Amino acid sequence: xxxxxxxxxxxxxxxxxxxxxxxxxxxxxxxxxxxxxxxxxxxxxxxxxxxxxxxxxxxxxxxxxxxxxxxxxxxxxxxxxxxxxxxxxxxxxxxxxxxxxxxxxxxxxxxxxxxxxxxxxxxxxxxxxxxxxxxxxxxxxxxxxxxxxxxxxxxxxxx
Amino acid sequence: xxxxxxxxxxxxxxxxxxxxxxxxxxxxxxxxxxxxxxxxxxxxxxxxxxxxxxxxxxxxxxxxxxxxxxxxxxxxxxxxxxxxxxxxxxxxxxxxxxxxxxxxxxxxxxxxxxxxxxxxxxxxxxxxxxxxxxxxxxxxxxxxxxxxxxxxxxxxxxxxxxxxxxxxxxxxxxxxxxxxxxxxxxxxxxxxxxxxxxxxxxxxxxxxxxxxxxxxxxxxxxxxxxxxxxxxxxxxxxxxxxxxxxxxxxxxxxxxxxxxxxxxxxxxxxxxxxx
Numbered sequence: 001x002x003x004x005x006x007x008x009x010x011x012x013x014x015x016x017x018x019x020x021x022x023x024x025x026x027x028x029x030x031x032x033x034x035x036x037x038x039x040x041x042x043x044x045x046x047x048x049x050x051x052x053x054x055x056x057x058x059x060x061x062x063x064x065x066x067x068x069x070x071x072x073x074x075x076x077x078x079x080x081x082x083x084x085x086x087x088x089x090x091x092x093x094x095x096x097x098x099x100x101x102x103x104x105x106x107x108x109x110x111x112x113x114x115x116x117x118x119x120x121x122x123x124x125x126x127x128x129x130x131x132x133x134x135x136x137x138x139x140x141x142x143x144x145x146x147x148x149x150x151x152x153x154x155x156x157x158x159x
Numbered sequence: 160x161x162x163x164x165x166x167x168x169x170x171x172x173x174x175x176x177x178x179x180x181x182x183x184x185x186x187x188x189x190x191x192x193x194x195x196x197x198x199x200x201x202x203x204x205x206x207x208x209x210x211x212x213x214x215x216x217x218x219x220x221x222x223x224x225x226x227x228x229x230x231x232x233x234x235x236x237x238x239x240x241x242x243x244x245x246x247x248x249x250x251x252x253x254x255x256x257x258x259x260x261x262x263x264x265x266x267x268x269x270x271x272x273x274x275x276x277x278x279x280x281x282x283x284x285x286x287x288x289x290x291x292x293x294x295x296x297x298x299x300x301x302x303x304x305x306x307x308x309x310x311x312x313x314x315x316x317x318x319x320x321x322x323x324x325x326x327x328x329x330x331x332x333x334x335x336x337x338x339x340x341x342x343x344x345x346x347x348x349x350x351x352x353x354x355x356x357x358x359x360x361x362x363x364x365x366x367x368x369x370x371x372x373x374x375x376x377x378x379x380x381x382x383x384x385x386x387x388x389x390x391x392x393x394x395x396x397x398x399x400x401x402x403x404x405x406x407x408x409x410x411x412x413x414x415x416x417x418x419x420x421x422x423x424x425x426x427x428x429x430x431x432x433x434x
Contacts, residue, residue, distance in 0.1 A: 063335075063343070075335035078343035147345040148333045152370045153278030153308045 008035055011109060015056050016082050017133055025126045032115035038062075038102040045086055045100035052094065052113050054086030060106015065099045076148075077141070078103065087141070089113030090134050168400055171209050171253030172197060176246045177228070182314055186279065187244045188221060188232045193254060199226040202286035203261030203391060203419045206231065207399050209253030210242035217396035217414070218243075219283035220257065229254075232282035232314070258399040260419050262287055262363050262389055268297030270361040270387075273353055274326070275374055277306045277346055277366025281314045283391055283418075284365050292323050298361075302353050303328040306346030306370065310339050329353060346370065347377045357382035365391040372429065375422045388422035392429075 008030045012018040018026060038044070038060060045051060047066060055062070062085045064077040076098065079085045085108070088096050094113065120127030178190040200206070200223045208231060209215040216239045222230025235244040246252065264287070272291060276284050291301040303326040307313040310332055319328050329349035330341035342348055346366075354360055360383045364371050371390045378388055394406035394413040401412035409428045411417060 063337075073337065075337065075339070075343050078335065078341075080342070144344045144348060147347075147369075147373060150369060151308065151333070152345070152367050153306060153312065153333070 008033060008109065011035060011058060012056070015058075015109075017056050017084050021126075021129060025123070025129065028119045028123060028126055029111075029116070029130075032119055033109045033111045036108055036110045038106050038108060040102055040104040042102040043099060044102065045096040045098065047096060047099050049096050050094060051086055051088035051096040054084060054089050054111050054113055054116075055100075055108040056111070057081050057083050057085060058107040058109060060108070061103040062106075062108075063099075063101045063103055065101060066097075067099065077144070084134075084137055086113075087134065087138060089116070090131065090138075168255055168258070169398075171207070171215075171255050174252050174254045176248050176250040176252065179246060179248055182232060183234075183312060185235045185244070186232060186314065188230055189243065189246060189252075190222070190228065190230050191252065191254060193227050193229070196225075196227040197254075198257055199223060200229065200257035201261030202264070202290070203283055204257040204259050205283075205396065205399075205418065206254050206256030206258065207396070208233075208239075208243060209255070210239050210246075211251070211253065213242040214239035215253070215255075215397075216240055216243070217258075217399070219391075219418075221282040221285040222289075223286045230285075232279070232285070234279055255399060258396070258414055259417055260415070262391075262419050263421075264290075264296060266361050266387075269299055269359075271355055271359045272296065272298040272301040273304065273350075273360055273362040273378075274301065275304045275346060275350075275362060275364045275366075276314075277370040277374075278308065278312070279314060280364075280366030280370070280391070281305055284363065285315065287363060288323055288326065292325055299359065300355075301326055304331075304346055304349045304353060305329070306331045306333075306366070308332065309334045310336060310341075345373065347373055350374070350377050350381065354378070354381050354383065357384075361387050361389075363389045368392070368429065372426075375426070379422075385423040385426065386421050389419055390422055390425050391418045392420060392425060393418065 009026050059081050062079045063075050065075045067073040120130050173194045174191040177192050180188040200220045205217050205219045207215050208218050218231045221232040233243050235241045290296050331346050335343045364374050375388050396414045397403045397405045399414050401415040406413040
């Protein structure tokens with residue numbers, strides 16, 4: 001069953017990504033989104049492919065992964081309820097650098113990135129909020145990736 | 160005032176290896192029977208284990224038993240630890256201890272306990288995890304968060320998924336396989352959903368120093384008080400009785416004043432850059 005716009009706004013209201021957005025801003029954002037169901041193994045973004053969509057996870061989990069020799073397929077991050085999946089839509093060339101795959105069944109609000117960029121350009125207050133949230137999210141993911149690069153747990157501690 | 164250790168702590172008690180359990184490729188747990196009972200260790204304390212003819216090394220208790228039977232989980236990182244990790248049942252070792260200040264369990268009643276481990280840091284936390292599972296700490300609730308390099312490097316995986324399941328373990332790894340069901344990323348990604356009311360949280364954290372610093376900052380960013388965060392520091396413990404000075408950290412001797420410190424005590428000391 002397709003949820004009504006009111007249902008979608010209610011869903012978005014409960015998401016951390018949409019915290020403190022006004023009713024008008026939520027409605028503007030909801031107009032760019034659709035509640036979708038995903039099944040395990042569904043590939044939502046492909047490495048090197050266009051990043052025309054992004055998702056706010058309602059339930060379930062999505063893997064961010066990369067593949068290629070010599071390591072084969074490597075899962076770089078796993079995103080859960082409340083996380084935003086897909087970040088390459090914020091800046092040109094709007095191309096995904098990773099695969100995004102559903103770990104199991106779940107639901108997400110899928111946003112049309114072009115529509116969101118258009119809404120942000122038309123309403124600078126909304127645009128400022130959305131891009132600030134994306135900047136925070138990118139900062140947090142950069143920090144997390146740097147910690148992973150440090151190989152924190154491989155130290156010499158003998159205990 | 161610093162309490163004076165008994166002189167007998169300088170003389171090893173002989174111990175027999177009763178069992179050896181391989182945990183990881185380079186890590187084993189030794190169950191030791193001491194020839195003379197020691198004081199029952201407090202979780203978080205350590206012993207100086209002596210491999211005769213090789214050397215002595217500080218190893219935390221991963222099972223505190225009753226003072227005559229204890230467990231140590233040891234990673235092979237050098238000559239002495241190699242000698243210890245290749246012991247067979249029946250081997251004789253020396254043990255001095257227990258030394259140092261363990262986890263302050265008196266703070267836990269009525270609070271939400273977060274046990275946060277990175278890599279082998281789960282070993283000194285194991286007695287606390289077992290007490291939390293048994294419900295003997297008086298906490299209002301408890302949760303276990305563990306980070307590791309990869310699923311294969313996750314310590315005590317069987318115990319986590321069976322005996323410790325009531326602690327709703329949140330497991331994260333840096334490098335996942337497609338069969339991995341937990342989180343992927345640093346252990347801090349699991350904190351957001353674990354904290355609840357920060358005013359009620361007591362966090363005990365053990366792992367590599369950078370990991371503990373990152374976790375402590377994340378906890379404080381989420382309004383957990385610095386004095387409600389306990390960390391276990393690893394320094395070069397040698398005498399165990401604050402005489403040799405190898406483990407000195409600012410005004411503290413980690414072997415006696417630590418290894419467990421509150422974050423408000425540890426942070427200023429760790430902020431000093433090593434030369």
